[in-house]
Amino acid sequence: MIAKFDYHVPATLKEACEMKQEYGSSGVIVAGGSDVYAKLHDGNHRYDHVIDIKKIPEMKGIEWSEQEGLSLGAAVTHHEIERHPVITERYQVLVQGVRTVGSLQVRNRGTIGGNICTAAPSADGVGPLLVLNSECVIHGIGGERIVPLAEFFTGPKRTVLRSDEVLVRVRMKNPASRYGGAYFKYGRRNAMEIALLNISVYLEVDDDNKTCTEMRIALGTSAPTPIRVHKTEQYFIGKDLTDNEAVAKGGDLVIEEASPRSSWRANSNFRLTLLRQLVPRTVKTAYKSLIEE
Ligand SMILES: Cc1cc2nc3c(=O)[nH]c(=O)nc-3n(C[C@H](O)[C@H](O)[C@H](O)COP(=O)(O)OP(=O)(O)OC[C@H]3O[C@@H](n4cnc5c(N)ncnc54)[C@H](O)[C@@H]3O)c2cc1C
Incomplete structure (x- = not known):
């Protein structure tokens, strides 16, 4: 049973x-x-005040332009993202990520802002946003500040949000007109499964169609927070992505940057073994998406 609480619906950011x-x-x-x-139902959590931010205009809506790129209101749901025509066309890696969240019911309720602010290392929306170099628009009593998503998480379930701050929007520039993207979620089941680990890849290649000029790799459940693996990314620059041996070596490097914990779901060594195999595989999938477009 849920303990009694007061339900507040602020109409403005200031009120919230x-x-x-x-x-x-x-x-x-x-x-x-x-x-x-779900937390309130489990009986271990209790709040006297629930502050529902869904009605605040700045938190709603998906905006896109060629100049500014994409801006998602924090209260935009996963389902709104996965069916948006521009996002499905240009930001496929994000669509691939949010499509793996829970079930259709969860994606209809769950928001991208909630996915970020929960600050779970396994969050399926976060890795794709990290490789798209997203930034967070945060509002507090003193005004607005912008924080790169890569700097938003300070630990498991912890963020840079101060006691008076809310996440308002997530923004990102347009990806290159030609890029490869892939999201891979490893879980024991295909549905309603929190990721044992997840991998997001964004890459670009030279005019020769094989030399890597840009590589961004984000990992989930591979460290206390979702992370980018910059050394591994750097390794790929200039590599021939059709060279299987060179791509596989990225797997050896990535396990030096990851620090997954052992949990009842999987121990640390198992996750590292998976990463060594699955990062190169996800890079290849991203590369294929680019050359087969
Ligand atoms: C059955 C089930 C399956 C799930 N499966 C998955 C899954 O496969 N992958 C996955 O990633 N997640 C999964 N989740 C977790 C969850 O659904 C998602 O993380 C979802 O995106 C959370 O969004 P929400 O709007 O419902 O968050 P809420 O429950 O409303 O909020 C989550 C947290 O974020 C804070 N918050 C929300 N919005 C803001 C804001 N704008 N500013 C500041 N703080 C804010 C809240 O205070 C709270 O701490 C699952 C959940 C359930 C119940």
């Missing part, structure tokens, strides 16, 4: 930030509620 500040640890921001209400 003031409420968050005022209620402190006795309050919680809620968007889709797929995490928050």
Whole structure:
């Protein structure tokens, strides 16, 4: 049974930030509620105030332009993202990621902002946003600040958000007109499974169609927070992506940058073994998506 709480629906960012500040640890921001209400149901969590931010105009809507790129309201659902025509055409790696979240019911409720702010190392929306070099628009009582998504997480379930701050939007520039992208989620089941690990890849190649000029790789459940693996990315620059041996070597490097923990789902060594195999495989899938387009 859920303990009684007061339900607040702020109409503006200012009201939401003031409420968050005022209620402190006795309050919680809620968007889709797929995490928050599940926690309230488990009986181990209790909040006296639930602050529902879904009605705030700045948190809604998907905006896109050739000049500015893509801007997602924090309250945009996974399902809105996966069926948006521009996103399905230009940001396939993001669509691949959000499509693996829970079930259609969860994707209909769950928001991209909630996925980010939960700060779970396994979040399926976050890796694709990391390889798309996204930034977070954050609002607090003192105004707005922009934080790169790569700097948003400070630890498992912890973020840079201050006691009066909410995430308002996630923005990213347009990817190159020609790029390869792939998302791979490893879990024991195909549906309703939190990732044992996940891998997001974005890459670009030279005019010869095989020499890597840009590589971005993000890992989930491979460190206390979702991470980019910059040394491994750097290794790929200038490599021939049709050279299987060279691509496989990226797997040897990535395990030096990852630090997955052991949990009841899988131990650390197993996750490292998976990463060594699956990172090169995901790079190849991303490369294929580019040359077969
Ligand atoms: C059955 C089930 C299956 C799931 N499967 C997956 C899965 O496969 N992959 C996956 O990644 N996730 C999964 N989830 C987790 C969850 O559904 C997603 O993370 C979802 O995107 C959370 O969004 P939400 O809007 O429902 O978050 P909420 O529950 O509303 O909020 C989550 C957290 O973020 C905070 N928050 C939300 N919005 C903001 C904001 N704008 N500013 C500041 N703080 C904010 C809240 O205070 C809370 O701490 C699953 C959940 C359930 C219940």
